[in-house]
Amino acid sequence: MSLTSSPAHSQRSANLRLPRLSAKPIGAAALALPTLAPLLALLLAWLDFDLATWVHLWETLLPEMLMSTAGLVVGVSIVTLALGISLGWLTARYIFPAVSALRLALVLPLAIPSYVLGFVYVGLLDYAGPIQTTLRHLLGEAFEFEVRTLLGAIFVLSLALYPYVYLFAQAAFQEQSAAHQDAARAMGYGSWATFWRIALPLARPSLAAGWALVMMETLTDFAVVRYFNVITLSEGVVRLWVGQMDREAGVQVASLLMGIAFAVVAIERSLRRRARYTQLGSQTRPLARTRLRGWRAWLATGYASLVLVLAFGLPGSQLVIWAIEDVSSAAPGTLEAVFGAYLLNTLLLAGSAALLVILVAIGLGWLVRANDAPSPLLRTLARAAALGYAMPSAVVAIGVLLLLAPLNAPVAAWTGGAFLLSGSLISVLYGYLVRFLAIGMNGVESSLEKISPAMEMAARTLGAHTARVVMHVYLPLMRGGVLTAALLICVDVLKELPLTMFLRPFGMETLSTWAYMLSSESAWVGASTPALVIVGLSLLPTMLLMRRAVLTEVQLR
Amino acid sequence: MSTHALKVRLLSRRYGAVVAVDSASFCLDQGEIGVLVGPSGCGKSTLLRLVAGLEPPDSKPGAQIVIGGNVVFDADAGLDLPADRRGVGLVFQDYALFPHMTVAANIAFGLHHWRKAEREARVRELLSWVRMEALAERYPHELSGGQQQRVALARALAPRPTVVLLDEPFSNLDQSLRSELREEMRALIKQSGATALFVTHDREEAISLADKLIVMHEGRVIQSGAPHQLYWQPENLAVATLLGEANVLEGMAVNGYAECILGRVPLARSTQGRVHLVLRPEAVQVTPDAHGEVVVERVTYFGHDQLLTLRLANDAMLLARVSGVQRFAPGQRARAAVIAPAAAIRADE
Numbered sequence: 002m003s004l005t006s007s008p009a010h011s012q013r014s015a016n017l018r019l020p021r022l023s024a025k026p027i028g029a030a031a032l033a034l035p036t037l038a039p040l041l042a043l044l045l046a047w048l049d050f051d052l053a054t055w056v057h058l059w060e061t062l063l064p065e066m067l068m069s070t071a072g073l074v075v076g077v078s079i080v081t082l083a084l085g086i087s088l089g090w091l092t093a094r095y096i097f098p099a100v101s102a103l104r105l106a107l108v109l110p111l112a113i114p115s116y117v118l119g120f121v122y123v124g125l126l127d128y129a130g131p132i133q134t135t136l137r138h139l140l141g142e143a144f145e146f147e148v149r150t151l152l153g154a155i156f157v158l159s160l161a162l163y164p165y166v167y168l169f170a171q172a173a174f175q176e177q178s179a180a181h182q183d184a185a186r187a188m189g190y191g192s193w194a195t196f197w198r199i200a201l202p203l204a205r206p207s208l209a210a211g212w213a214l215v216m217m218e219t220l221t222d223f224a225v226v227r228y229f230n231v232i233t234l235s236e237g238v239v240r241l242w243v244g245q246m247d248r249e250a251g252v253q254v255a256s257l258l259m260g261i262a263f264a265v266v267a268i269e270r271s272l273r274r275r276a277r278y279t280q281l282g283s284q285t286r287p288l289a290r291t292r293l294r295g296w297r298a299w300l301a302t303g304y305a306s307l308v309l310v311l312a313f314g315l316p317g318s319q320l321v322i323w324a325i326e327d328v329s330s331a332a333p334g335t336l337e338a339v340f341g342a343y344l345l346n347t348l349l350l351a352g353s354a355a356l357l358v359i360l361v362a363i364g365l366g367w368l369v370r371a372n373d374a375p376s377p378l379l380r381t382l383a384r385a386a387a388l389g390y391a392m393p394s395a396v397v398a399i400g401v402l403l404l405l406a407p408l409n410a411p412v413a414a415w416t417g418g419a420f421l422l423s424g425s426l427i428s429v430l431y432g433y434l435v436r437f438l439a440i441g442m443n444g445v446e447s448s449l450e451k452i453s454p455a456m457e458m459a460a461r462t463l464g465a466h467t468a469r470v471v472m473h474v475y476l477p478l479m480r481g482g483v484l485t486a487a488l489l490i491c492v493d494v495l496k497e498l499p500l501t502m503f504l505r506p507f508g509m510e511t512l513s514t515w516a517y518m519l520s521s522e523s524a525w526v527g528a529s530t531p532a533l534v535i536v537g538l539s540l541l542p543t544m545l546l547m548r549r550a551v552l553t554e555v556q557l558r
Numbered sequence: 559m560s561t562h563a564l565k566v567r568l569l570s571r572r573y574g575a576v577v578a579v580d581s582a583s584f585c586l587d588q589g590e591i592g593v594l595v596g597p598s599g600c601g602k603s604t605l606l607r608l609v610a611g612l613e614p615p616d617s618k619p620g621a622q623i624v625i626g627g628n629v630v631f632d633a634d635a636g637l638d639l640p641a642d643r644r645g646v647g648l649v650f651q652d653y654a655l656f657p658h659m660t661v662a663a664n665i666a667f668g669l670h671h672w673r674k675a676e677r678e679a680r681v682r683e684l685l686s687w688v689r690m691e692a693l694a695e696r697y698p699h700e701l702s703g704g705q706q707q708r709v710a711l712a713r714a715l716a717p718r719p720t721v722v723l724l725d726e727p728f729s730n731l732d733q734s735l736r737s738e739l740r741e742e743m744r745a746l747i748k749q750s751g752a753t754a755l756f757v758t759h760d761r762e763e764a765i766s767l768a769d770k771l772i773v774m775h776e777g778r779v780i781q782s783g784a785p786h787q788l789y790w791q792p793e794n795l796a797v798a799t800l801l802g803e804a805n806v807l808e809g810m811a812v813n814g815y816a817e818c819i820l821g822r823v824p825l826a827r828s829t830q831g832r833v834h835l836v837l838r839p840e841a842v843q844v845t846p847d848a849h850g851e852v853v854v855e856r857v858t859y860f861g862h863d864q865l866l867t868l869r870l871a872n873d874a875m876l877l878a879r880v881s882g883v884q885r886f887a888p889g890q891r892a893r894a895a896v897i898a899p900a901a902a903i904r905a906d907e
Contacts, residue, residue, distance in 0.1 A: 456654040458654070459654040461641040474656060
């Protein structure tokens with residue numbers, strides 16, 4: 002706002018009043034740029050474009066990586082949309098046995114990270130697993146099927162991720178007004194046509210948001226695809242960077258992956274452009290739910306229950322069974338010692354990441370808000386700083402490593418070789434900051450919205466200084482929203498696998514890396530205990546979601 | 559130093575190329591209720607925020623704000639006190655009560671420098687003054703709109719500010735509640751002895767609240783004074799039309815009278831030459847007369863009164879507001895007479 006006033010003027014008022022705009026873009030840039038920098042570093046890597054690397058990639062892994070990624074993206078999109086829309090429609094519009102319980106419980110699978118669900122299913126369905134063993138008993142020794150395929154990976158990822166679509170779809174169908182549907186009915190549309198012509202297009206922006214979340218998780222996954230022997234781009238990055246130590250090729254593939262992630266964001270934005278029209282109906286008469294009768298009712302209950310059992314009940318029970326086996330078979334004391342150390346590491350990382358993210362988010366929120374009319378530049382910076390959430394973890398990790406690499410040698414020299422920057426608490430926390438800043442900013446912004454500018458002015462004209470305004474107005478009103486965001490960040494860090502794997506200090510194990518390490522060696526029983534703890538803790542924010550019953554975009558933006 | 563409770567001189571505020579407030583000057587006496595009125599976008603809210611210290615005025619030579627004898631802004635001296643040191647109270651459109659504090663804590667917020675016993679006594683005094691003793695421990699969301707407004711007023715007045723500023727405080731209320739609460743708030747402010755400055759775009763609200771109306775148009779203060787004076791003696795057409803329905807007729811003024819299509823009309827102030835005559839509809843008396851020179855074109859009947867649209871001999875239209883007793887019908891002939899002095903605005907101005 003005082004961008005346009007004379008320099009002399011803004012300087013003078015800066016001395017007498019709250020600091021005015023002049024310092025703010027710089028402050029915001031100082032906070033936003035570090036979180037953007039890893040992505041920029043990856044973009045800049047294109048300057049080192051090396052045809053030979055690409056030719057080599059094309060002759061080796063690239064075609065397979067592209068095909069599998071495309072297959073996975075299309076497959077998971079179709080299945081999650083089909084599951085999410087059908088379940089959302091059923092629970093929003095119909096009454097059938099146990100519908101209220103199912104409406105909430107269908108969110109539960111969110112508590113099981115996909116890499117946990119993945120190893121449980123591989124363990125269950127593998128040649129040596131209980132299901133194939135049983136079938137061999139019944140059908141003869143020759144019976145065998147291969148579970149480690151693209152279809153298997155699609156099956157597992159879809160079961161793990163459909164709740165994102167379901168949550169948005171359910172909310173959208175529930176808030177649609179009766180008037181539109183009645184109008185369509187009056188014009189002679191049947192209920193099937195009404196669904197396709199009215200309800201589904203109206204829900205489009207919400208469905209796009211849910212789909213984008215599914216895609217982000219699909220692109221970031223490298224564990225499930227590894228269990229199922231599918232080489233996607235994410236898996237390729239890990240394979241190239243860690244396995245073959247081919248940094249250059251790893252960077253190029255990571256930047257390709259980043260391009261796809263940007264495309265997902267762009268598609269989501271364009272599908273959501275008219276997002277407002279979902280809210281138009283919220284004022285009007287809500288739809289009455291239809292009661293299903295007879296076999297239809299039981300079919301609906303059966304279908305929803307089957308999905309819930311496959312995505313949560315069955316894998317959850319298997320985890321418990323394995324964990325009991327693990328705990329009872331372990332030598333006394335060993336499990337507790339290892340477990341205690343890893344749990345402590347996990348909590349340390351989660352706690353410090355949450356603190357860091359919240360502090361940066363508060364700084365950015367404050368800077369954007371302290372302006373009466375934030376400049377477009379400032380808003381764009383704040384938005385861009387949150388972009389890391391849409392990026393696959395492998396992309397963020399490699400961006401961070403690229404950025405820190407030039408500092409490695411000086412830091413090592415300075416500390417006498419005792420400290421490697423790109424495998425330290427600093428690098429891993431940096432990665433978490435980039436990836437989870439969006440959650441923090443969302444929490445901070447939604448709590449700031451409760452505080453009208455007039456409220457701050459009222460406090461000021463009542464003689465309150467900045468410190469008093471912060472202590473008595475901002476802090477008490479923001480506490481709830483900020484603590485919720487901190488909890489979500491903690492759980493996301495607890496579940497996060499690729500970033501932790503790439504960026505953690507050497508030898509530092511967390512619950513997620515431990516579970517993954519054991520499961521990648523097919524040690525299902527050993528992996529089940531840390532996995533069960535992760536699921537248990539993830540239930541907390543899932544319950545939070547269930548209580549609100551509607552995903553108010555806490556997860557994103 | 560003047561004895562005005564609030565003196566504003568030559569304040570301006572531009573946003574880029576847009577001049578929101580342009581060399582505005584006005585003053586208020588101790589205990590006086592001033593109302594800034596004008597169409598939306600005329601700069602009245604900005605002017606209020608400049609006075610409160612929530613926004614910096616442009617530092618044009620001579621620009622000054624004096625509150626209770628203390629200079630709080632002076633462009634020449636480079637002085638600009640922040641909002642918390644100006645001695646103003648503020649009541650917002652949405653009241654901006656702190657949602658996490660009780661009514662009593664809200665009122666006590668500005669009294670943090672006071673000793674505990676005095677603070678508690680002051681809060682009790684204000685609570686009883688706004689008749690909210692029973693609701694002291696309620697939270698804002700548990701109050702009605704009118705109650706929230708009273709709490710906001712009590713909170714703003716608690717530290718005994720010299721001037722209390724109120725930004726469209728009635729716009730969030732039901733139409734039916736407004737006039738009642740307006741009376742109530744005016745009485746409360748008068749009783750407290752505070753000087754008040756309201757902002758509103760509602761002319762009825764402005765006229766009924768104000769001791770002194772300050773009319774703004776395109777960033778400038780175009781006239782200020784007592785409501786009756788501004789209503790009957792507007793100095794320009796913008797003020798005339800902003801404050802109520804007005805017939806504007808061409809005329810030729812000679813001392814205390816002007817000649818126009820209605821004949822000889824008395825003037826509120828004598829002048830000479832070509833003038834625009836501003837004639838309020840209620841200053842026109844209409845008598846049914848089959849040989850009258852005007853024709854009733856349209857009748858809008860309100861019960862207590864009615865608004866007649868009359869066609870004059872030269873086909874111009876004239877609005878007349880007359881009592882609802884007499885019955886008029888479209889097409890009827892009548893006589894029109896002017897029964898109150900008209901305002902004359904020089905046509906060359």
